Amino acid sequence: MHNPSEQNFIQQLSIDCVIFGYDDNQLQVLVNKLNFNGDFWALPGGFVYQNEDIDKAANRILHERTGISEIYLDQFYVFGNAARNNLNFLDALIALNPQMTIEGKPNKEEYDWFTKRFVSIGYYALVDINKVVPQKTDIDESIKWYNIKDLPHMIIDHNAIVSKALDSLRLNLDEKLLAFNLLSETFTMKEAQQLYESIFDKPFARNNFQKKILDLNVLERLEKKFTGAANKAPFLYRIKK
Amino acid sequence: MHNPSEQNFIQQLSIDCVIFGYDDNQLQVLVNKLNFNGDFWALPGGFVYQNEDIDKAANRILHERTGISEIYLDQFYVFGNAARNNLNFLDALIALNPQMTIEGKPNKEEYDWFTKRFVSIGYYALVDINKVVPQKTDIDESIKWYNIKDLPHMIIDHNAIVSKALDSLRLNLDEKLLAFNLLSETFTMKEAQQLYESIFDKPFARNNFQKKILDLNVLERLEKKFTGAANKAPFLYRIKK
DNA sequence: ATTTATTGTCTAATTTATAGACAATATTAA
DNA sequence: TTAATATTGTCTATAAATTAGACAATAAAT
Numbered sequence: 001m002h003n004p005s006e007q008n009f010i011q012q013l014s015i016d017c018v019i020f021g022y023d024d025n026q027l028q029v030l031v032n033k034l035n036f037n038g039d040f041w042a043l044p045g046g047f048v049y050q051n052e053d054i055d056k057a058a059n060r061i062l063h064e065r066t067g068i069s070e071i072y073l074d075q076f077y078v079f080g081n082a083a084r085n086n087l088n089f090l091d092a093l094i095a096l097n098p099q100m101t102i103e104g105k106p107n108k109e110e111y112d113w114f115t116k117r118f119v120s121i122g123y124y125a126l127v128d129i130n131k132v133v134p135q136k137t138d139i140d141e142s143i144k145w146y147n148i149k150d151l152p153h154m155i156i157d158h159n160a161i162v163s164k165a166l167d168s169l170r171l172n173l174d175e176k177l178l179a180f181n182l183l184s185e186t187f188t189m190k191e192a193q194q195l196y197e198s199i200f201d202k203p204f205a206r207n208n209f210q211k212k213i214l215d216l217n218v219l220e221r222l223e224k225k226f227t228g229a230a231n232k233a234p235f236l237y238r239i240k241k
Numbered sequence: 242m243h244n245p246s247e248q249n250f251i252q253q254l255s256i257d258c259v260i261f262g263y264d265d266n267q268l269q270v271l272v273n274k275l276n277f278n279g280d281f282w283a284l285p286g287g288f289v290y291q292n293e294d295i296d297k298a299a300n301r302i303l304h305e306r307t308g309i310s311e312i313y314l315d316q317f318y319v320f321g322n323a324a325r326n327n328l329n330f331l332d333a334l335i336a337l338n339p340q341m342t343i344e345g346k347p348n349k350e351e352y353d354w355f356t357k358r359f360v361s362i363g364y365y366a367l368v369d370i371n372k373v374v375p376q377k378t379d380i381d382e383s384i385k386w387y388n389i390k391d392l393p394h395m396i397i398d399h400n401a402i403v404s405k406a407l408d409s410l411r412l413n414l415d416e417k418l419l420a421f422n423l424l425s426e427t428f429t430m431k432e433a434q435q436l437y438e439s440i441f442d443k444p445f446a447r448n449n450f451q452k453k454i455l456d457l458n459v460l461e462r463l464e465k466k467f468t469g470a471a472n473k474a475p476f477l478y479r480i481k482k
Numbered sequence: 483a484t485t486t487a488t489t490g491t492c493t494a495a496t497t498t499a500t501a502g503a504c505a506a507t508a509t510t511a512a
Numbered sequence: 513t514t515a516a517t518a519t520t521g522t523c524t525a526t527a528a529a530t531t532a533g534a535c536a537a538t539a540a541a542t
Contacts, residue, residue, distance in 0.1 A: 010253050013254060050323075051323050054321030054322075077316070078295060078316055078362055080289070080294060080295030080296070119362075
């Protein structure tokens with residue numbers, strides 16, 4: 001990425017994406033570690049070009065980091081406290097990374113651009129974790145899935161952003177049939193139930209969960225899935241076309 | 242208001258407020274008519290100072306136009322299409338208001354500031370219409386309550402903003418007990434029911450509505466309200482302290 | 483053939499929501 | 513003074529939805 005202060009972005013406006021996946025019976029969130037000395041973690045984010053819809057910008061950011069698009073993505077909240085800026089983060093970063101400075105001083109334009117107060121629009125995305133190969137950008141040392149219960153401490157308010165995104169996910173899960181975006185194309189009822197249990201962090205009764213999901217009338221039943229386990233094989237389901 | 246391009250606002254970011262009231266058995270929205278030649282209506286809105294939380298900015302805007310604060314106010318959506326700007330509106334305004342130009346040209350800084358693409362954060366507020374005396378600012382010719390079913394055609398996407406605000410109001414009405422913000426301090430059950438009916442634009446059964454509301458366990462019953470009508474006098478209620 | 487763990491589904495019990503009914507009552511009309 | 517009228521408050525009956533309990537079906541191991 002080039003110096004954003006030289007690009008045609010809207011100033012002081014950013015987008016932060018909470019990209020949810022599901023693996024290992026747990027909700028996962030895509031987090032990148034910044035490619036600098038020091039342990040700086042951040043949500044995938046970016047800025048909005050002057051001629052770009054904010055939804056398109058969020059899609060672009062999602063595509064950059066996951067290689068996929070046309071995925072469920074929705075804004076959920078705007079984080080706009082006056083004190084919300086990169087000052088502390090950037091000073092810590094520069095202190096640990098003298099190569100960023102010229103004769104001891106950071107690039108002034110870039111520093112000024114970054115350290116202003118930012119209003120950030122939070123988007124959350126739901127992806128099939130098997131379809132995503134997380135992509136580093138040149139500011140990333142790594143980008144990885146983290147169990148939502150075991151996230152690293154991230155910069156600024158990014159941990160709070162994840163928390164708010166989870167609230168929104170829970171609120172909208174049923175109404176917008178969001179859960180199936182997190183599963184593979186075909187799945188068993190047990191997998192769907194475990195996903196619900198991990199999202200809401202509470203158990204569901206098996207018999208009634210199955211009824212509730214089937215009563216949605218959005219799934220079609222496919223062949224059985226023989227797992228080799230010593231019991232009745234479950235059916236596979238997928239969303240009706 | 243001074244030329245906003247000379248003030249310390251965040252650029253290209255605005256706030257638009259959908260201020261809901263309730264009167265005449267109908268939801269009402271506060272709309273101002275701009276103090277220029279031509280019929281330009283707009284939602285109360287404004288910009289965010291560099292050192293101001295976005296929630297504080299929304300509160301300030303609300304207070305400017307209604308004289309009240311500490312009222313229910315919440316962000317509900319961000320409107321951020323790339324094509325979202327004041328260009329058409331401002332050109333129409335200038336064409337009808339030659340006094341805005343100097344030697345046929347508008348103030349360039351102000352014009353440039355206003356005609357950029359704006360990302361607008363939508364807030365909705367719920368007020369007791371009896372406590373509000375709508376306040377003109379110096380850009381307003383008038384500011385008035387309009388029946389939500391009979392709003393004027395407003396600038397840019399303000400009519401769509403109201404529509405989205407109403408969706409959010411309906412979604413959150415029960416969960417956050419929002420309705421009582423729209424009523425006077427004391428009210429009858431019938432008034433509460435009529436409010437619900439106007440918000441959802443559908444009838445509620447009287448017996449079950451009363452049960453539902455009382456089962457919320459948030460109201461206390463006061464004395465009867467003698468209206469002079471030839472029938473049993475209804476009780477007054479208010480929110481428990 | 484028997485055992486085991488899990489799945490799919492049925493029915494019963496409980497809770498919640500909706501509909502119907504009626505007594506209470508503030509005023510008007512007789 | 514009494515009856516009529518319109519509306520309010522609340523009760524009960526019915527219907528619908530949710531939750532809990534039960535059991536047959538079955539894939540593989542014993």
